[in-house]
Amino acid sequence: MVFECVGVPGVLDQVRAAAPRGSRIVVVGVCMEADTIHPLLGISKELNLQFVLGYTQDEFAATLRHIAEGAIPTDPLITGHVGVGGVAQAFEELASPERHAKILVHPER
Numbered sequence: 001m002v003f004e005c006v007g008v009p010g011v012l013d014q015v016r017a018a019a020p021r022g023s024r025i026v027v028v029g030v031c032m033e034a035d036t037i038h039p040l041l042g043i044s045k046e047l048n049l050q051f052v053l054g055y056t057q058d059e060f061a062a063t064l065r066h067i068a069e070g071a072i073p074t075d076p077l078i079t080g081h082v083g084v085g086g087v088a089q090a091f092e093e094l095a096s097p098e099r100h101a102k103i104l105v106h107p108e109r
Contacts, residue, residue: 007031016041016049023050025032083109 004015007029016037019025025047042049055063066072080103082090090103 001024003028005029009033009035013037016045016047019045019047021045022047024050027051027075028054074102078104080104081106081109083107085109 002015002023003020003024004012004025005028008033012027012031012035015025022045027050035074041047062074065073067070077106079100080090080093082105083105084105084107087105090100090105094100094103
């Protein structure tokens, strides 16, 4: 089984090309743009392509509750803080995954 968790155009076709014959590819990454795949590649390798939703609403709600109650520490994930005026710059900085993971927006700043 192979998991595609990136959600960037072109990655799904790369995963399919690298997957062994008969693999099941589970697509978890959400690609927000149009993407192109080549069906012959999947057919010739007899690949199984499955798209899934990562979490149920109940799981998502439970996770948010655990975060709010402090049961799940978020400090290691938050690599920056900005006010509303810094959101545009934050998105630019998030384009470099080596620098930031999550930037927390503080509306009161």
